[in-house]
Amino acid sequence: MRLSINGKTHDVDVDPSTPLLWVIREQVGLTGTKYGCGIAQCGACTVHVDGAPVRACSLPASAAVGKKITTIEGLADGGTLHKVQKAWVEHEVPQCGYCQAGMIMAVAALLKEKPRPTDADINASITNICRCGTFQQVREAIHAAAKA
Numbered sequence: 001m002r003l004s005i006n007g008k009t010h011d012v013d014v015d016p017s018t019p020l021l022w023v024i025r026e027q028v029g030l031t032g033t034k035y036g037c038g039i040a041q042c043g044a045c046t047v048h049v050d051g052a053p054v055r056a057c058s059l060p061a062s063a064a065v066g067k068k069i070t071t072i073e074g075l076a077d078g079g080t081l082h083k084v085q086k087a088w089v090e091h092e093v094p095q096c097g098y099c100q101a102g103m104i105m106a107v108a109a110l111l112k113e114k115p116r117p118t119d120a121d122i123n124a125s126i127t128n129i130c131r132c133g134t135f136q137q138v139r140e141a142i143h144a145a146a147k148a
């Protein structure tokens with residue numbers, strides 16, 4: 001099947017039911033997107049499909065054919081970091097970092113939908129799990145990115 005990832009076309013030979021996450025990581029070699037739970041609970045695997053946040057561990061790759069997939073590797077605009085990435089650096093959000101690619105992708109999608117999210121919006125949309133407990137820094141960085 002043919003997939004468009006970060007603006008490039010990739011022809012991959014996989015079973016159509018293969019989760020998109022494994023195609024991104026193992027066929028295409030983009031390992032920024034992480035595997036956490038595998039059951040759409042933790043958000044570590046979040047990517048954008050046609051701009052919407054999707055948990056790639058639970059989406060068959062065939063469902064993304066003909067759509068624009070963006071991973072953490074494609075979020076920056078060339079050498080310019082996305083405003084969420086900049087806020088993450090400025091607020092020193094990550095601890096171990098494992099959940100953070102998915103967290104950033106979820107936040108980038110939220111800010112596109114709601115440029116000035118309230119704490120309630122954040123609570124409703126950012127359900128990603130961080131075992132390091134960075135939630136307070138995440139919230140501060142979201143508000144900073146919203147003002148950027």
Ligand code: FES
Pocket residue numbers: 034035036037038039040041042043044045046055056057058
């Ligand atoms: S690995 Fe996909 S939601 Fe946890």
Ligand code: FES
Pocket residue numbers: 094095096097098099100129130131132133134
């Ligand atoms: S920074 Fe370690 S799991 Fe979130």
